[in-house]
Amino acid sequence: MHSIFKIKSIFMAYLFALFISHVSDSATPKPHLTIYELIYSTEENLSPGYYYDTPSISTYTSEDNPVSWEEYSVREKTMSHLPNAAKKPIPPLVRLPTNHHRQLTTVLEAKALDFSFPSEHERHSALSDGRYNPMNVLPVDVDVYSPSNGKTQIYVTIPRFDKGPPYSLARVRNPGPRHSGIQLEAYPDYSWHRSYGADCDGLTSVYRVKIDACNRMWILDSGEIGRNHTCPPQIVVFDISTHRMVHRYRLPGTVFVRNYSRLITIAVDITDPPPNGKCLKAFAYIADATSFALIVYDMIHENSWRVENRFTYPSPLFSTLTVAGESFQLLDGVFGISITPEGLGLQRMLYFHSVSNDIQASVPLHVINNATNFLIPDISACLGNFTEVGKRGIQCTVSEMSPQGYLLCGFFDPIALVGWDIRTSYTAEHRFVLAENAETLQFIGGLKIAPNAQGKLEVWILSNRAQKFFSGTNNFHEVNYRILKCGLDELLLGLPC
Ligand SMILES: *[C@@H]1O[C@H](CO)[C@@H](O)[C@H](O)[C@H]1NC(C)=O
Ligand SMILES: *[C@@H]1O[C@H](CO)[C@@H](O)[C@H](O)[C@H]1NC(C)=O
Ligand SMILES: *[C@@H]1O[C@H](CO)[C@@H](O)[C@H](O)[C@H]1NC(C)=O
Ligand SMILES: *[C@@H]1O[C@H](CO)[C@@H](O)[C@H](O)[C@H]1NC(C)=O
Secondary structure: OOOOOEOOEEEEEEEHHHHHHHHHHOOOOOOOOOOHHHHEEEOOOOOOOOOOOOOOOOEEEEEEEEOOOOHHHHHHHHHHHHHHHHOOOOOHHHOOOOOOOOOOOOEEEEEEEEEOOOOOHHHHHHHHOOOOHHHOOOOOEEEEEEOOOOOOOEEEOOOOOOOOOOEEEEEEEOOOOOOEEEEEEOOOHHHHHHOOOOOOOOOEEEEEEEOOOOOEEEEEEEEEEEEEOOOOOOEEEEEOOEEEEEEEEEOOOOOOOOOOHHHOEEEEEEEOOOOOOOOOOOEEEEEEOOOOOEEEEOOOOEEEEEEOHHHHOOOOOHOOOEEEEEEEEEOEEEEEEOOOOOOOOOOEEEEEEEOOOOOOEEEHHHOOOOHHHOOOOOOOOOOHHOOEEEEEEOEEEEEEEOOOOOEEEEEEEOOOEEEEEOOOOOOOHEEEEEOOOOOOOOOEEEEEEEOOOOOOEEEEEEOOOHHHHHHHOOOOOOEEEEEEEHHHHHHHHHOOO
């Protein structure tokens, strides 16, 4: 489990005192309860001068996962007392002076990807029958896992937009950092990818992954080679410490369109998170970029439903993407999906947007999590609960939410990682360039916030040059792919990475 859930001792003492003062007049005070586990702040290495907002209160309680009276009571009381008593300023987003280009740390960069094979014979065989075409690969996503006692593991996806990638999910095997390209090995192993969509128990085309707080990797396999669904799309969940599959869900034909849908992004919300939860309940939110929908997956009920309305569509006005002076057509719907963090005292929303649109949209989680609301495909289902948060006048790619409620997204103009405080209106004055670099950021395909081995949160980015891939102007003499990172606090506070 992630060690981000740390306690700030002074604050805890304060909460504890609050708790004591309340239970002391009740009949059965048991002050030594699991308050330390119940209330955890995302506070990490706080810099002087700022504090995070109210700590998260875990919400693992429910009918079939009951908690004791004490736990409930603490939760209720701290909830009702925190907002006024303990609310503290949140770290400000820092607006950099114009021309100031914050440099993220380059972890790896490459002109081309270096795929390893189980044998030289297999490499030649894949090259000769076209399963492997080094010119036709585009890495898209990155996620990392840092065990507390070991080296950070970096995972990359290389979807099969066509034949080309010998495998679509890989682990970086570079022995050291930098200057050695990006060396990949199939994940979990080559046998999962070898059949090229003939064996639907394997992985056909992984677009994005998400490593959750329960040390699981959620793998979104869109099931296609090119535009042919040789397999139904699926969600495959791996325990990242044992590399074992712990869950699989194949999407039914009712939620995707065969040979047309392309499932590209997955966001995960765990209802019973650690340290007290059992990690059994989760909702996954999936972007169907080409048939313009969101798909919701309820893990405990193994049920999924499709949400399609005007907010999940692209706009003809934003279907030309221009990156570093090169333009290409992209008429994609939902691309970025993020979720309001727990514990901010805000109604929890799903924030989503289409890449070929400039509208930022949102919908309350409890509306979208209720399958009954979307039983019948209907573009007006609960439409009144969807909100246009604002317009940005430019497209952005994938998004990620920080625990303090900053929504990050990879913008095209400027080519930058931009942050927005979800408590403010979605206007230019409330959006802040956190890192800007027209050379290294280009197309941000992967964006994750993940703890390092010490539990400190870091922002990880995979940037590629999708514009060149889709325009057929790849240049393998130049750096095409980069994996970059920066501490989340450093990024938000304008400090060097
Ligand atoms: C998709 O299917 C069509 C028709 O069966 C075929 O011509 C095409 O080569 C397939 N594409 C890929 C990438 O396999
Ligand atoms: C989808 O593509 C597969 C693989 O090419 C093909 O066998 C199938 O007939 C196609 N289905 C539809 C509905 O077009
Ligand atoms: C789900 O929505 C339906 C109406 O569409 C409502 O009757 C029901 O109470 C909701 N369920 C939950 C658990 O909120
Ligand atoms: C959803 O929208 C309906 C009608 O627009 C409204 O009555 C209802 O209060 C909304 N629910 C939420 C949770 O916003």
